[in-house]
Amino acid sequence: MFVPLLVLRNAFRHRLRTTLTVVGIIVAIVAFGLLRTIVDAWYAGANASSSARLVTRSSVSLVFALPLSYAQKIRQVDGVTAVGWDHEKLSTVADVDDPTGVLQLQSRLPFGAGGDTTQRITFYPDLKTSDASRAEGEVTAQAAMSAHLALKLGYLVRYSHTPVPGFKKTDNTTTASIVLRFRSDKPAPR
Numbered sequence: 001m002f003v004p005l006l007v008l009r010n011a012f013r014h015r016l017r018t019t020l021t022v023v024g025i026i027v028a029i030v031a032f033g034l035l036r037t038i039v040d041a042w043y044a045g046a047n048a049s050s051s052a053r054l055v056t057r058s059s060v061s062l063v064f065a066l067p068l069s070y071a072q073k074i075r076q077v078d079g080v081t082a083v084g085w086d087h088e089k090l091s092t093v094a095d096v097d098d099p100t101g102v103l104q105l106q107s108r109l110p111f112g113a114g115g116d117t118t119q120r121i122t123f124y125p126d127l128k129t130s131d132a133s134r135a136e137g138e139v140t141a142q143a144a145m146s147a148h149l150a151l152k153l154g155y156l157v158r159y160s161h162t163p164v165p166g167f168k169k170t171d172n173t174t175t176a177s178i179v180l181r182f183r184s185d186k187p188a189p190r
Contacts, residue, residue, distance in 0.1 A: 041178070101125050114144030134160045142179065150179040 011018045071083050104122040111117065118140045126132035140154035154175040163169055 101127060112143075114150070115142060117141045129162075132162045134158070148180060152177045152179050 074080060074083050102122065102124055104120065106118065106120045108116055108118045118138075120136075120138045122136050124134040126134075136156060136158040138154060138156040140152055142150050142152040144150045152175075154173075154177075156173040156175070158171045158173075160167070160169055
């Protein structure tokens with residue numbers, strides 16, 4: 001009985017130290033939980049994909065791409081049917097400085113109490129060269145999992161009439177994300 005009373009008295013004697021210690025422990029537990037959730041979500045995509053899929057990366061760093069000569073070596077592995085290459089880098093064309101415009105149509109259709117879908121079509125006309133226009137279309141669906149969390153799935157298609165050399169005219173992206181809402185739809189009380 002003497003030790004718990006001593007601990008309690010000491011804790012209330014140094015309130016700032018006790019408060020900071022409790023806050024530190026809470027932050028550590030929440031950070032661990034969030035990091036575990038992010039890691040599990042990261043691997044969930046790989047676990048849900050085909051078992052015949054292989055993703056390779058440079059052993060040096062994530063930012064360095066594999067040499068192109070590795071593609072032929074990977075193709076020679078038994079069971080490999082195709083090799084895809086995904087490497088993004090900044091591409092600039094120095095002699096292109098044409099004025100462009102933006103025309104965008106967007107709609108949002110709610111479904112149910114906690115879901116909605118959005119559709120967006122964007123057109124980027126080149127006002128100097130009509131052949132250099134670009135367009136993109138996106139469809140997303142969002143479903144609420146709780147008051148603050150929602151699952152969002154999206155599909156984006158991009159089209160460039162005259163792409164940068166080495167790129168295709170069309171590109172598509174499929175996304176899955178978790179949306180966290182920090183604010184309420186209700187205004188803050190005054």
